[in-house]
Amino acid sequence: xxxxxxxxxxxxxxxxxxxxxxxxxxxxxxxxxxxxxxxxxxxxxxxxxxxxxxxxxxxxxxxxxxxxxxxxxxxxxxxxxxxxxxxxxxxxxxxxxxxxxxxxxxxxxxxxxxxxxxxxxxxxxxxxxxxxxxxxxxxxxxxxxxxxxxx
Amino acid sequence: xxxxxxxxxxxxxxxxxxxxxxxxxxxxxxxxxxxxxxxxxxxxxxxxxxxxxxxxxxxxxxxxxxxxxxxxxxxxxxxxxxxxxxxxxxxxxxxxxxxxxxxxxxxxxxxxxxxxxxxxxxxxxxxxxxxxxxxxxxxxxxxxxxxxxxxxxxxxxxxxxxxxxxxxx
Numbered sequence: 430x431x432x433x434x435x436x437x438x439x440x441x442x443x444x445x446x447x448x449x450x451x452x453x454x455x456x457x458x459x460x461x462x463x464x465x466x467x468x469x470x471x472x473x474x475x476x477x478x479x480x481x482x483x484x485x486x487x488x489x490x491x492x493x494x495x496x497x498x499x500x501x502x503x504x505x506x507x508x509x510x511x512x513x514x515x516x517x518x519x520x521x522x523x524x525x526x527x528x529x530x531x532x533x534x535x536x537x538x539x540x541x542x543x544x545x546x547x548x549x550x551x552x553x554x555x556x557x558x559x560x561x562x563x564x565x566x567x568x569x570x571x572x573x574x575x576x577x578x579x580x
Numbered sequence: 581x582x583x584x585x586x587x588x589x590x591x592x593x594x595x596x597x598x599x600x601x602x603x604x605x606x607x608x609x610x611x612x613x614x615x616x617x618x619x620x621x622x623x624x625x626x627x628x629x630x631x632x633x634x635x636x637x638x639x640x641x642x643x644x645x646x647x648x649x650x651x652x653x654x655x656x657x658x659x660x661x662x663x664x665x666x667x668x669x670x671x672x673x674x675x676x677x678x679x680x681x682x683x684x685x686x687x688x689x690x691x692x693x694x695x696x697x698x699x700x701x702x703x704x705x706x707x708x709x710x711x712x713x714x715x716x717x718x719x720x721x722x723x724x725x726x727x728x729x730x731x732x733x734x735x736x737x738x739x740x741x742x743x744x745x746x747x748x749x
Contacts, residue, residue, distance in 0.1 A: 475724070476723070478641065478643070478644055479641070479723060479724065481643050481644075482641050482642060482643055482644075482714075483718060486715070486718065512643075512644065513643050513644070514643075515643070565723075566723040566724060567721075567723065568581075568718075568721040568722060568723035569718050569721075569723075570581065570718065570719055570720060570721040571721075573718060573719060
């Protein structure tokens with residue numbers, strides 16, 4: 430798993446059925462990458478829904494959040510609409526898990542992303558990373574603290 | 581993970597203010613899990629209230645739950661007339677029929693001055709209380725509702741686990 434001071438590997442992934450997002454487009458802004466196992470988690474207020482409530486706080490730190498899982502762009506679209514998510518979900522779908530592998534957070538056994546967080550600074554360097562137990566929603570305190578430390 | 585900030589005089593507190601055990605709940609009035617926890621917590625306070633200081637902090641998931649924030653504002657607005665817990669209980673007891681109208685009806689039923697209640701709903705201080713609670717939850721690692729803290733440390737479990745733990749100790 431990539432750590433503090435590693436350069437964040439660039440990638441281009443689908444964010445909607447007809448739009449791709451390239452990480453390096455965010456140079457000049459902080460980025461939060463939230464790898465997660467799968468859309469449609471059954472838990473009330475799951476991780477993505479939780480971050481959805483915190484977007485204005487992330488904005489205060491000039492940070493964009495990007496969710497990433499191996500689900501397809503169509504699955505992400507339905508999930509985002511259903512949960513009224515207002516930030517991009519990226520499809521690490523073809524080749525499956527390629528980006529997660531670059532960041533060292535792919536679960537080979539399950540064929541899913543692990544639950545992992547990265548805070549990347551304006552220069553594209555990882556400043557904080559955290560691997561959460563898959564069953565545990567890590568919340569946002571670690572992210573906020575990392576963003577606070579970037580100031 | 582620990583509670584930030586600690587329990588202070590801005591908090592809504594019930595039970596024994598000088599008890600050795602402090603429980604903080606971060607809750608959302610429209611969250612079904614919080615609704616299910618409510619009667620369990622009521623019973624807990626009825627039985628053990630003399631040994632517990634209980635605090636409720638707002639953690640409305642507004643994007644998911646349309647009435648979570650309006651309900652939080654209603655309870656905090658009722659607090660200005662000293663009826664926070666009465667409104668808090670009434671909202672949870674009517675969780676299946678949340679609406680703006682309901683909050684007005686409850687205000688009337690609880691004997692609040694309805695005009696003052698309405699104007700308090702617009703108060704910046706009421707808004708800031710709800711916002712401040714949410715922010716504190718975010719900083720404390722709240723990852724869903726309800727989340728409990730016992731003596732400042734995150735408790736890994738729901739209301740039933742909490743009661744079991746209290747009975748064991």
